[in-house]
Amino acid sequence: MNDHVRRNTPLFPIGIVQKLTELTPRQIRYYEEHGLVFPTRTEGNQRLFSFRDVDRLLEIKAMMERGVNLSGIKEIYELKTYSEEPKQPKAPRSHDMTDRELRKHLRKEVMMAGKYSRPSMIQGQLSRFFD
């Protein structure tokens, strides 16, 4: 289990992403249509977003609030060939991360990803994923 995998693992249905980003499902789906995020699908065709998708949605939201339109945002990302995750140097781990360790790290990431959301909402959702 490495950082790249954690950031790209599909974990959240659109409802959770909505609360984490304060974007409407309509906007989130619309941004996907324009190739700004790439959620995977479950067997039932429901979207599952990764931390990376959430991070990007937060960036998009920030840009929109600063007056950048969809076309402008698309151009910015298209120039970056979508994946620009900082390469993680191979960590010399002697063993794989335990489930407990993974949960601890994921919890930290959710805190980060949802730092712009209302605390009450974050807390309410955290209980659905951790302990």
Add this chain to the structure above:
DNA sequence: GTTCTAACA
């Protein structure tokens, strides 16, 4: 109850 697609007073 939640999410999905498509469409528009």
Add this chain to the structure above:
DNA sequence: TGTTAGCA
């Protein structure tokens, strides 16, 4: 972008 309709 909002919102509603009809499904899964």
